[in-house]
């Protein structure tokens with residue numbers, strides 16, 4: 432699914448004070464892209480992801496997905512759009528504390544047409560892939576931050592969303608597990624899913640095909656990986672950050 436952002440502005444109001452989180456963002460995300468969003472803390476990365484995921488509302492501008500203005504949908508249609516198209520990995524995981532890991536991961540499939548056995552098979556497959564198969568009977572409060580993050584990733588990818596939105600998905604992970612997740616994202620993206628990922632890490636961003644840099648709510652640079660190897664792309668990203 433391709434996404435076009437047209438003059439997106441997001442202003443938060445705190446009493447009399449207006450905070451411009453995003454200002455006139457124009458961005459085209461082709462179907463099958465893998466885009467990393469980088470920028471300093473407070474530059475608007477999470478806001479951008481939340482707007483695309485329709486969990487926050489634009490102040491002005493349009494978000495066009497497959498030729499449809501999704502910002503104009505009714506609340507019920509927005510929920511339906513999210514359910515049918517979007518997988519979201521939140522910065523603070525958003526696992527449900529009263530459900531164990533297995534139940535959390537299977538949540539997006541509960542309303543699907545899959546049989547119980549198919550659902551358990553899918554949960555087992557993805558949990559194994561991400562290395563948390565031994566934790567599926569534990570509750571979120573019994574596992575570490577990195578394990579929670581991996582459970583949240585499993586939940587987001589289990590129903591093969593057309594668009595995967597990931598906010599710092601490797602922030603709580605060690606290098607080995609971050610690499611497992613990024614390899615999984617590359618595989619998912621190779622199957623045609625569009626991925627948008629927020630990260631502070633140029634190493635993580637170097638897995639993407641394109642990197643968008645935000646500064647004070649505006650895009651200040653965009654880099655494409657094209658046929659560069661990951662190390663060269665990493666160095667290019669580093670030069671933008673250090674500039």
Ligand SMILES: Nc1ncnc2c1ncn2[C@@H]1O[C@H](COP(=O)(O)OP(=O)(O)OP(=O)(O)O)[C@@H](O)[C@H]1O
Nearest residue numbers: 443450451452470471472473474475476477478479
């Ligand atoms: N709900 C809100 N109410 C008021 N201001 C907000 C709200 N959400 C975000 N902001 C402000 O909007 C700006 C952009 O925030 P955002 O969370 O998008 O930045 P970010 O680049 O994701 O930061 P970080 O890397 O620290 O997560 C910041 O100045 C932030 O304080």
